[in-house]
Amino acid sequence: MDKKKRMQELVELLNRAGKAYYQEAREIMSNYEYDALYDELVSLEKELGTVLSNSPTIHVGYEVISELPKERHESPMLSLDKTKEVSRLREFVGNQKALISWKLDGLTIVLTYRDGKLYKAVTRGNGEVGEVITNNAKVFKNIPLQINYKEELILRGEAVIGYKDFERINEAIEDVDAKYKNPRNLCSGSVRQLNNEITAKRNVCFYAFSLVKAENVDFHNSRKEQFAWLASLGFDVVEHYLVTADELEDRVQFFANKIAENDFPSDGLVLVYDDIAYGQSLGRTAKFPRDSFAFKWADEVRETTLLEIEWSPSRTGLINPVAIFEPVELEGTTVSRASVHNLSIMEELELGIGDTIEVYKANMIIPQIAKNLTCSRNIEIPKVCPVCGGATEIRRQNDAKSLYCINPECQAKRVKSFALFVSRDALNVDGLSEATLEKFIAHGFIHKYTDIFHLDRHQEAIQTMEGFGEKSYANLMQSIEAARETTLPKLIYALGISGIGLANAKIICKEFGNDPQKLMEASEEALSQIQGVGPVMAKAFTTYFEKEENRTQLKELLEELHIPEEAAGEQAQTLQDKVFVITGSVMHFANRNELKEVIESLGGKVTGSVTGKTDYLINNDVNSTSSKNKKARELGVPILSEEDFLTLAGITEQA
Numbered sequence: 001m002d003k004k005k006r007m008q009e010l011v012e013l014l015n016r017a018g019k020a021y022y023q024e025a026r027e028i029m030s031n032y033e034y035d036a037l038y039d040e041l042v043s044l045e046k047e048l049g050t051v052l053s054n055s056p057t058i059h060v061g062y063e064v065i066s067e068l069p070k071e072r073h074e075s076p077m078l079s080l081d082k083t084k085e086v087s088r089l090r091e092f093v094g095n096q097k098a099l100i101s102w103k104l105d106g107l108t109i110v111l112t113y114r115d116g117k118l119y120k121a122v123t124r125g126n127g128e129v130g131e132v133i134t135n136n137a138k139v140f141k142n143i144p145l146q147i148n149y150k151e152e153l154i155l156r157g158e159a160v161i162g163y164k165d166f167e168r169i170n171e172a173i174e175d176v177d178a179k180y181k182n183p184r185n186l187c188s189g190s191v192r193q194l195n196n197e198i199t200a201k202r203n204v205c206f207y208a209f210s211l212v213k214a215e216n217v218d219f220h221n222s223r224k225e226q227f228a229w230l231a232s233l234g235f236d237v238v239e240h241y242l243v244t245a246d247e248l249e250d251r252v253q254f255f256a257n258k259i260a261e262n263d264f265p266s267d268g269l270v271l272v273y274d275d276i277a278y279g280q281s282l283g284r285t286a287k288f289p290r291d292s293f294a295f296k297w298a299d300e301v302r303e304t305t306l307l308e309i310e311w312s313p314s315r316t317g318l319i320n321p322v323a324i325f326e327p328v329e330l331e332g333t334t335v336s337r338a339s340v341h342n343l344s345i346m347e348e349l350e351l352g353i354g355d356t357i358e359v360y361k362a363n364m365i366i367p368q369i370a371k372n373l374t375c376s377r378n379i380e381i382p383k384v385c386p387v388c389g390g391a392t393e394i395r396r397q398n399d400a401k402s403l404y405c406i407n408p409e410c411q412a413k414r415v416k417s418f419a420l421f422v423s424r425d426a427l428n429v430d431g432l433s434e435a436t437l438e439k440f441i442a443h444g445f446i447h448k449y450t451d452i453f454h455l456d457r458h459q460e461a462i463q464t465m466e467g468f469g470e471k472s473y474a475n476l477m478q479s480i481e482a483a484r485e486t487t488l489p490k491l492i493y494a495l496g497i498s499g500i501g502l503a504n505a506k507i508i509c510k511e512f513g514n515d516p517q518k519l520m521e522a523s524e525e526a527l528s529q530i531q532g533v534g535p536v537m538a539k540a541f542t543t544y545f546e547k548e549e550n551r552t553q554l555k556e557l558l559e560e561l562h563i564p565e566e567a568a569g570e571q572a573q574t575l576q577d578k579v580f581v582i583t584g585s586v587m588h589f590a591n592r593n594e595l596k597e598v599i600e601s602l603g604g605k606v607t608g609s610v611t612g613k614t615d616y617l618i619n620n621d622v623n624s625t626s627s628k629n630k631k632a633r634e635l636g637v638p639i640l641s642e643e644d645f646l647t648l649a650g651i652t653e654q655a
Helices: 003-023 031-048 086-093 163-171 183-191 196-201 223-232 248-261 276-281 343-348 411-421 434-442 449-463 470-483 488-494 502-511 516-521 524-528 534-546 548-560 592-601 627-635 642-649
Strands: 070-072 098-104 107-114 117-123 129-131 153-160 205-214 240-243 266-273 292-295 302-313 318-330 333-339 356-362 366-372 392-397 400-405 579-582 605-607 616-618
Touching: 003 031, 031 356, 031 366, 086 248, 086 266, 086 292, 098 205, 098 223, 098 248, 107 183, 107 205, 153 183, 163 183, 183 196, 205 223, 223 240, 223 276, 240 248, 248 266, 266 276, 318 356, 333 356, 333 366, 343 400, 411 434, 411 449, 449 470, 449 548, 488 502, 488 516, 488 548, 516 534, 516 548, 524 534, 534 548, 579 592, 592 605, 592 642, 616 627, 616 642
Parallel strands: 579 605, 579 616
Antiparallel strands: 070 129, 098 240, 098 266, 107 117, 107 153, 117 129, 153 205, 266 292, 302 318, 302 356, 318 333, 318 400, 356 366, 392 400
């Protein structure tokens, strides 16, 4: 093949993969494949002495396309030259001392402090222009909003979401196709939210890895001293150690041994010269600084045999392919399955049963197929759903082909949909697990959502079912009756509209005055203009209500439910823009979430930590010596009992 043509193909392919990964939170190829193609491109550019203007080797980060404000960085944020060879790192260190630390796999953020307070937070963006995410940074789990340094401070760090939070958030997403592929994608979406309430719930953490500016502080020409100083101000600093060339190999192995126990994602290590002046004297290339170097783990790859493709249906009808292979040991654990994500990736890998494949763990954590060595392509795409036996069809979305079950009565769709409908954040019907729902559907008790409110028609049959008796039946009926009292946002969320979570439902309902008719008639344009919604959600919302059966369904549900008057119309925003923190037990409300909902319905906001921005701390034990009470007293934040809160909010009684 013509080498220049091949270079052009690589540039186009890598840019497409980068856009999908960074902008659209999806993958069209594995990290393994991307790195291999990137290295091929670098080699061709060196050989030909040509670098195309749009080459990913001279551009870094994602392009800014959101509605967040944009800002140009004072100095370009460069990428790092990288290697998978420890010997290259030893060459880099030479006779110098260097700091070695984790290369965290999240989103790089620049923080600016003025007069001791967080002034601004900006994403890396494309290295030259980033997005201003100050409001979101203020709700990161561990960022100090106030520090004991009054001069201007600028530092860089990585925003990350840990694997435990990643799994927790994904478990709460019913749709397989809506689940996040990895913590990095989740973090990117969380950091760049237009509604920082969503960011706050994601437990984003920030780890400082570079000091850019701090005047009138003597760091004795040492990066390590800079890190220690940042830690003294209250910042979490990336784990780091001072090494010489001789110590390097042992320290790399030390980090490798820790990966399995780490909760946060990492895709390698970073080395930077400890001697600040020496590092700065080396200057930079067009893309890389010369004082730093990145080390990427050499992936542990194992050959194995593909045994089958498991087809996994979701509530939306998407059927995901999952590769099942002969078990192999990778990074200290046994793995036997890996998601293939979609039909396009399966076709690119040319997978076939019995093929010899290479598998690895992305970032030494997530099993992936690296390549197919035999490429038999003998897999037949199912023409029927593995659950219901209904017809399937192939759909192309966002340049990727996926398989869908088109049977609206598919049990997989129905069970998952009903499970969402009765879940805690929706109608909250206790006693209707997926297993119970599956039984009720199979017996013909439930065909549509409203049937749940008439299960008493099947009392005799239910009481004779295994696992049910008079008491459990009575408890179920009681829970169903309690569920009739709800709010419009919970009902909208319960419908399972693609991409619409409870927080989004609250925003949308509030915008349209909690009027169901206005919601059903809302235009895509009007929805897109709501902060925190955007065009994708708007399209999903309007598409849902374009269907007459869905409009009828909502109207029928409204006949079954009671939505209090104060929730059905616009409430007086007596707590507008007031920030609350809730701690301790509650007595006038079912739980703290219920109290939070009341505050939000009156225009207030609830956060998790007491800061200078907090207006009130709610704690029935107003004289407690808890950390939150102490912090409130230090900052002069009033501490309210529930009775005090009810008076403040103008609520005379609470059921």
